Amino acid sequence: MSASPPSICRNCGVVALPLAQQCGACDSALVGNRRAIPNLPPELSWAALRCTFTCNSCRFEAPLDAMDTDGAVECAHCGLRQRFDTEQWRGALAFAHSVADLAAPGKEGRNPHPEIWIGSDNPYALIGEHEVFARYAGDSFSVEASSGYPVCDHCHEPYHIRQGEQGMLEALCPSCGNRPTYALPPSAHDLYGGLLGVVADDQRTDRPSAKVTLTAAGIMALNCPSCGGQLTITQPSSVQTCSYCRASCFVPHRSLSRALSRTVKPAIWWAFFRGVSPTRAELVLGAPETAENTKAALLEKLKRKKGKTPPQAQDRPGVYEAPELAGRNWPQVWLTVLAGSVAAAIGYVITRAL
Amino acid sequence: MDFFAVGDEAKGFIAIGQVATGFIAIGQAATGFIAIGQLARGVFTLGQLGFGFIGWGQAGVGLWHAVGMLGIGGRGFGGVLPLVPGIGRPRVTPTAMTLTQVQAGGEPGWVALDVYLEPTDGSLALVAGGARLPMKIHRAILKATQRLVQTKGTAEQAGRMLSVFAWVVRYDDVLVCERIMHVPPRPYEEPGFKVRASFQLTGLVGLGVAWWLIVGNDLLPFLVTLFSEL
Numbered sequence A: 001m002s003a004s005p006p007s008i009c010r011n012c013g014v015v016a017l018p019l020a021q022q023c024g025a026c027d028s029a030l031v032g033n034r035r036a037i038p039n040l041p042p043e044l045s046w047a048a049l050r051c052t053f054t055c056n057s058c059r060f061e062a063p064l065d066a067m068d069t070d071g072a073v074e075c076a077h078c079g080l081r082q083r084f085d086t087e088q089w090r091g092a093l094a095f096a097h098s099v100a101d102l103a104a105p106g107k108e109g110r111n112p113h114p115e116i117w118i119g120s121d122n123p124y125a126l127i128g129e130h131e132v133f134a135r136y137a138g139d140s141f142s143v144e145a146s147s148g149y150p151v152c153d154h155c156h157e158p159y160h161i162r163q164g165e166q167g168m169l170e171a172l173c174p175s176c177g178n179r180p181t182y183a184l185p186p187s188a189h190d191l192y193g194g195l196l197g198v199v200a201d202d203q204r205t206d207r208p209s210a211k212v213t214l215t216a217a218g219i220m221a222l223n224c225p226s227c228g229g230q231l232t233i234t235q236p237s238s239v240q241t242c243s244y245c246r247a248s249c250f251v252p253h254r255s256l257s258r259a260l261s262r263t264v265k266p267a268i269w270w271a272f273f274r275g276v277s278p279t280r281a282e283l284v285l286g287a288p289e290t291a292e293n294t295k296a297a298l299l300e301k302l303k304r305k306k307g308k309t310p311p312q313a314q315d316r317p318g319v320y321e322a323p324e325l326a327g328r329n330w331p332q333v334w335l336t337v338l339a340g341s342v343a344a345a346i347g348y349v350i351t352r353a354l
Numbered sequence B: 001m002d003f004f005a006v007g008d009e010a011k012g013f014i015a016i017g018q019v020a021t022g023f024i025a026i027g028q029a030a031t032g033f034i035a036i037g038q039l040a041r042g043v044f045t046l047g048q049l050g051f052g053f054i055g056w057g058q059a060g061v062g063l064w065h066a067v068g069m070l071g072i073g074g075r076g077f078g079g080v081l082p083l084v085p086g087i088g089r090p091r092v093t094p095t096a097m098t099l100t101q102v103q104a105g106g107e108p109g110w111v112a113l114d115v116y117l118e119p120t121d122g123s124l125a126l127v128a129g130g131a132r133l134p135m136k137i138h139r140a141i142l143k144a145t146q147r148l149v150q151t152k153g154t155a156e157q158a159g160r161m162l163s164v165f166a167w168v169v170r171y172d173d174v175l176v177c178e179r180i181m182h183v184p185p186r187p188y189e190e191p192g193f194k195v196r197a198s199f200q201l202t203g204l205v206g207l208g209v210a211w212w213l214i215v216g217n218d219l220l221p222f223l224v225t226l227f228s229e230l
Helices: A088-102 A253-259 A278-285 A295-302 A330-353 B099-105 B139-152 B193-229
Strands: A007-009 A034-036 A044-054 A061-063 A072-074 A081-083 A134-138 A141-147 A160-163 A169-172 A195-199 A211-214 A220-223 A239-241 A248-250 A269-274 A318-321 B002-082 B109-117 B124-128 B136-138 B161-171 B174-182
Touching: A044 A088, A088 A134, A088 A141, A088 A269, A088 A278, A160 A195, A169 A195, A318 B139, A330 B002, A330 B193, B002 B193, B099 B109, B099 B161, B099 B174, B109 B139, B124 B139, B136 B139, B139 B161, B139 B174
Parallel strands: A318 B174, B136 B174
Antiparallel strands: A007 A034, A044 A061, A044 A141, A044 A269, A072 A081, A134 A141, A160 A169, A195 A269, A211 A220, A239 A248, B109 B124, B109 B161, B161 B174
């Protein structure tokens, strides 16, 4: 049975489990709502991310809906702007890359090694087959990552993505013509070299963002970036139009949730990677010096007890020596008796001759 | 000569004494076909020092078999220097399947093949009949297999090729070698066996001469006398 090609949820673009009726990311029905994942060169991969951090003040899990690298983040619950160690992105991005690279199709992920099998040890083999997200927990920072492909906000067609310069991504929806562009923070490459870009509402550069004002009491006001007039949010759309000057602007997901008095949940955003993920590299190259493969372990296996049967299916993968046949080694016994007797006979002859 | 003799210098069929000589001799210094004592000489000997065809003791010397913390003999246990070359035991090898059977049946099985170690980059290839097999190697056995080929590889292509049995499992459409079973050659098939064996057998002949000088020349006339008198 060969691995079935993965499909994505038409609504959110996150990988859709083969037998699921409902998307594990956006909860929309999957019946008739699946789409084949667009083809990508094997060295490229998309990771869908949902990030949260624990607020230092209110201790709620606050969403982090983009790759924020300025060293400060804002809690969507209480409004506190607080320090965020950007070094945490290193581990998180390496994890996300690994998930995107090693998730289904197949047990070895997107770009299997032609000679070395890693499927049995692949920690993300179930992603896309039985689970939607894998979770990474840093210090007060957690990331859920999955595979998939970014889709248009409006019509949910998969974007055509073009790489611009310095981490810019230009998306084009082939259906509605939506052309958002996304910028990667300059320090992002230093944090993780394999990152090509991100697709996150907070990092859109094609529209100005609404001005978000938070008071110490946590009350939020959204104002038009053009005329400063207050924005009235009625629709859950990230692009809002000012009722005064008719300019459209972008409203971050977390602000939108608060404005509509909804529970603030992390939004899905996308990271675009190139190359072999760190986990795959470790599995392929760094594999062998595990407890099962040290020299001592190898020798132990080679010295399997006499008479034991050859290694069975339940034995761990390894290198074994064929076991010796059990029972008395009669050829050796007869040879020894014969040789000893002949030696005694020769000894008799020699001593007589002396 | 008595059938049963006890004394400082006992001589009989069964002799027990400080210096005992008999068919069965038990004493501090015992000489007999069966000798048990601090210093036991004979054929079957058991003592602090046993010297016979079978010599078991703290120190054992036996033409056939020796057991001891220190010893020399045909074969033996403990710190015994063996003088009869070991021929090893036959190995239990698995029932081999063909790769096609594994591929078609889906059930894992052992497949006889060769592992080839590429000398330039150290990569491994599983080959049969000169053709590379469409099979991957499990990551967990990679380095161990490389070491195995390097150390046990055939003489013609030293450290590069080794015949093994591979446990092949099919995952979806991918054939994976998860275990390698190596059948080592019998000792007499290994290089240097003949030289080692000739030294051992020369030593065994030397031990045979020593047995006659130390044991046999005393024991044989005594046994002849004993059985003629009895």
